[in-house]
Amino acid sequence: MAVATFEHDAELMLRVREGDAQSFALLLAKHRGPVIHFLYRMIQNQAVAEELAQEVFLRVYRSRASYEPTAKFTTWLFRIASHVALNHIRDGKQERNQESLDQATDEGLGRQVASSAPTVEQRMLREVRLAEIRRTIELLPAKQRAAVLMHKYQEMGYAQIAVALECSESAVKSLLFRAYETLRAKLAHMAGRG
Amino acid sequence: MKNTKDNACPMQKNEGELLLSYCAGSLAAERVAEVERHVGVCPECRSWVEGQQTVWQALEAWEVEPVSADFEAALFARIAREEKAAGWQRWREAWRRLLPGGLDWRVAAPAGAIALLLVVGLAVENPFRREQAEAMVKLEAREIEKAERALEDLEMLRQLEPLEEETRL
Known part of the structure; x- marks a missing residue:
């Protein structure tokens, strides 16, 4: 199944290289969700994540002429996405996003309080819990964060993450273990809270 | 273990x-x-x-937000803009290849101005010449008409001459 997907995506990309716009639309429809969600969790701002995702797919389109299926398409795609996200963070645009995250969280809580029904407390607790998870993830160094997100949500293996982050497999293992160690320490109090 | x-x-x-x-x-x-x-x-x-x-x-538990409905349309619009820009770039590259030293505006601007003057000059010159030619044709036609009338008058005088002589006799 994985091999079939690998071949299918690479085949579509080779068709894009030949000028088939329909194949590009198919690849976009299939991968836009995972890419946007990865960028959203990296940057924690939906509008910025979508803007960066456009940049990612634009780079895919621009690179069509030189595309060679040497690696799995998703690995290549997430290599571009990681690069775009890490550049964005490196350029110091993260603080502004954090402000909007705080604002969004506050607004979210405000809405919960204003709404009626007996689930208000549960919703508030859930919002607070999610805000804490997001903040904990955001406090991880950018490369650790990217490694965790690709490992957890994209179910990528060490070798794939290594290609995406342009480092060795042992470096990826080190990134993941340090990241999960931090997360285990900071989120331990959530044990048994469903 | x-x-x-x-x-x-x-x-x-x-x-x-x-x-x-x-x-x-x-x-x-x-x-x-x-x-x-x-x-x-x-x-x-x-x-x-x-x-x-x-x-x-x-x-x-960390859920994500839905993707904007216009995401794809916005991306395709960006691609279309890039393609258009790339088209212009290819056109410029083609000109650069035609002009080995590149497109030097210090040379291209006066050359363009001269070409423009020539085009405008020809556009202005042609109607003038056409009007002149038409006037000449009209003039020639009028001259021929005058000559024909003179010949007709002479013929009429020639026919009147024997009548005058008969009257004198």
Whole structure:
């Protein structure tokens, strides 16, 4: 199944290289969700994540002429996405996003309080819990964060993450273990809270 | 996989990768039972696994927002703009290839101005010449008409001459 997907995506990309716009639309429809969600969790701002995702797919389109299926398409795609996200963070645009995250969280809580029904407390607790998870993830160094997100949500293996982050497999293992160690320490109090 | 000095647990042997794969659900089936047996007897590994499962559950609770409806349309519009810009670029490149030294505006601007003057000059010159030619044709026609009338008058005078002589006689 994985091999079939690998071949299918690479085949579509080779068709894009030949000028088939329909194949590009198919690849976009299939991968836009995972890419946007990865960028959203990296940057924690939906509008910025979508803007960066456009940049990612634009780079895919621009690179069509030189595309060679040497690696799995998703690995290549997430290599571009990681690069775009890490550049964005490196350029110091993260603080502004954090402000909007705080604002969004506050607004979210405000809405919960204003709404009626007996689930208000549960919703508030859930919002607070999610805000804490997001903040904990955001406090991880950018490369650790990217490694965790690709490992957890994209179910990528060490070798794939290594290609995406342009480092060795042992470096990826080190990134993941340090990241999960931090997360285990900071989120331990959530044990048994469903 | 006993927690003994000779056969240490994965954590002591720095093989957390095994436990991480177990928590992620990506461990090969034949090794799952092995890890579970070990976790049952090793408090350190049990604590590690419980902590990791807490992290895993917390991350699973993190939902994402839906993608904007106009995401694809906006992307295709950007691609169309890039393609258009690339078209202009190709056109400029073609001109650069035609002019080996590149397109030097210090030369191109006066040359363009001269070409423009020539085009405008021809556009203005042609109607003038056409009007002149038409006037000449009209003039020639008028001259021919005058000559014909003069010949007719002479003919009429010639016919009148014998009548005058008869009257005199």
